[in-house]
Structures are given as C-alpha cells and as structure tokens.
Amino acid sequence: MSNPNIQDAFLQALRESGATVNIFLVSGIRLKGVIESYDMHLVVLSAPQGSQMIYKHVISTILPDKQVNYNAA
Numbered sequence: 001m002s003n004p005n006i007q008d009a010f011l012q013a014l015r016e017s018g019a020t021v022n023i024f025l026v027s028g029i030r031l032k033g034v035i036e037s038y039d040m041h042l043v044v045l046s047a048p049q050g051s052q053m054i055y056k057h058v059i060s061t062i063l064p065d066k067q068v069n070y071n072a073a
Contacts, residue, residue, distance in 0.1 A: 008038075010062075010068075010070050011035060011038045012070070013069065013070035014035045014062070014068055015035045015036070015037065017064075017066075017068050018034055019034070019064045019065060019066050020032065020033065020034055020065040020066075021033065021034070021035060021045075021062055021063060021064050022061075022062075022063045022064075022065070023043070023045060023054065023059055023061070023062050024059070024060045024061040024062075024063070025058050025059060025060060026058055026059075026060045027058070031045055031047070031052060031054065032047060033045040033046050033047030033052070034047075036051060038056075040056075041055060041056055041057075042054065042055060042056065043056060043059065
C-alpha cells in the first residue's frame with residue numbers, strides 16, 4: 001500500500017481547478033489568489049498584483065473559495 005501525500009493531492013486539485021484560495025500565514029496575514037505551482041518547500045500564488053512565492057512552513061491554513069474534490073489515495 002502506498003503512502004498517499006494528502007498535501008500534494010490537495011494542492012494539485014486546487015491548482016488544476018483554478019479555484020481562488022485564501023492562504024493564512026502563521027503571522028495572521030491573509031493572501032488571496034490562485035495557486036500557480038508548488039514544490040516540496042514553496043507555493044506560488046498568482047494574484048492581480050503579481051505572483052508571490054510563499055514558504056510552506058509559514059502557511060497556517062489554505063481556504064478555497066469553492067469546494068474542491070481531491071483523491072489522496
């Protein structure tokens with residue numbers, strides 16, 4: 001049985017759906033945009049103001065504006 005990576009499955013579903021997300025940082029700052037890409041350490045968020053590179057270790061919560069279904073299995 002493989003070890004599913006729920007984080008990657010969730011981020012991939014958000015990226016593919018193009019859903020707008022609110023990303024809350026541990027400092028309390030809210031960022032809003034569309035997930036453009038991600039890797040093991042970073043998430044790239046695209047917004048009308050431009051793209052932002054966010055280190056995953058400072059992300060507290062990711063809240064999509066709409067329901068996104070993903071399969072972590």
